[in-house]
Amino acid sequence: MSVRLARSLALATIAAAAAMSVGAASVGVSWAQGAPPAPTVQIATPLAKRVTNWDEFTGRFEARDQVEIRARVSGFLDSIHFKDGELVKKGDLLFTIDQRPYQLAVDAARAEVARTAAQVDLAKNEVERAEGLTQNRTITARDIDQRRANLNGALAQQQAAEANLKTAELNLEWTQVRAPLAGRISNKRVDAGNLIAGGQSGATLLTTIVSVDPINFTFDASEADYLRYSRLASALRQNANREQGSPAQVRLSDEKEWKRSGNIDFVDNALNARSGTIRGRAVFENKDQFLTPGTFGRLRLFAGETDALLVPDAVIVSDQASKIVLTVGADNKVVPKPVTLGQISDGLRVITQGLTKDDKVIVNGLASPMVRPGATVAPQPTEIKVAATN
Incomplete structure (x- = not known):
């Protein structure tokens, strides 16, 4: 290998090493620059307000009122005058029982009243006639007493006949079963044509009515x-x-x-x-x-009414069996606080225990996975307001 070649290789090695150093430095800078910032959250103190407790x-x-409709007299059910489930007024006609036998009883009672009235008139005439004869001593005092007793007996029979007439008329009136109160009627329990029982006990149930207002x-x-x-x-x-x-x-x-x-x-x-x-x-x-x-x-x-602290219901999170509100401490770290919940008032949740009026509650930004107990956040102040109502 020549001296020139060796020198070239040495220079190439130094350049490569320098390039690797620069690349490593740049990667380190990029890591430092790519660190995630603290998440931004909005915080507010609880709304202090006097609330009505429920x-x-x-x-x-x-x-409020309900009644079972039963007939007071027995007989064949002749007709029904309502629709199932409709509203009825007090006194409306509901059922009609065959009136013919009761009308006959009324006619017979009237006839008896007329007969006894005639007996009373006859007895009165006999008493008056006897009183006129006493002056001439034509009739004895005993006969007068007897005629007066007959008059009293006739008057008693007339009163009894009149009472029987009233009873017969009342029974005839009871063949029309009317609503005793206003309300909604149930369905008919008996169809027309059936024989129903009336009276004080064992009377047939016809329907029911309940008051509605x-x-x-x-x-x-x-x-x-x-x-x-x-x-x-x-x-x-x-x-x-x-x-x-x-x-x-x-x-x-x-x-x-x-x-x-x-x-x-x-x-x-x-x-x-x-x-x-x-x-x-x-x-x-x-x-x-x-x-x-x-x-x-x-x-x-x-x-009653009490002073309470209120927060939006959405800021309350669950931790197993307890309810928690996330707050921000002095070092901008998330601090969880267990709370006891009260009622909803004006669209906000009443906190009965666990918060103070100076706590900084996270009201917005809870959806971020980085907002968790112990994490550092960037708080921004806001205000809790009562929900608007229409």
């Missing part, structure tokens, strides 16, 4: 709830001179908003010894007849 109970709707909602509350609400209701009556019951709201299983308002109008007089609960009842308007007896619902009762 407690929720499960119950069902019940008709207003409607009751019954529920069970614990002893602790009963004591707390009793004291609250007493304070409300003293402070506001309230005569109506405690305010209540109800919603159905497919409803999310509490649009139906009413009042508690009854609490039972004793707690159930087995369950330790007491039965309560609220009353609600039902002008559109949409609420149906037997339907389940959720009732909430006014439980």
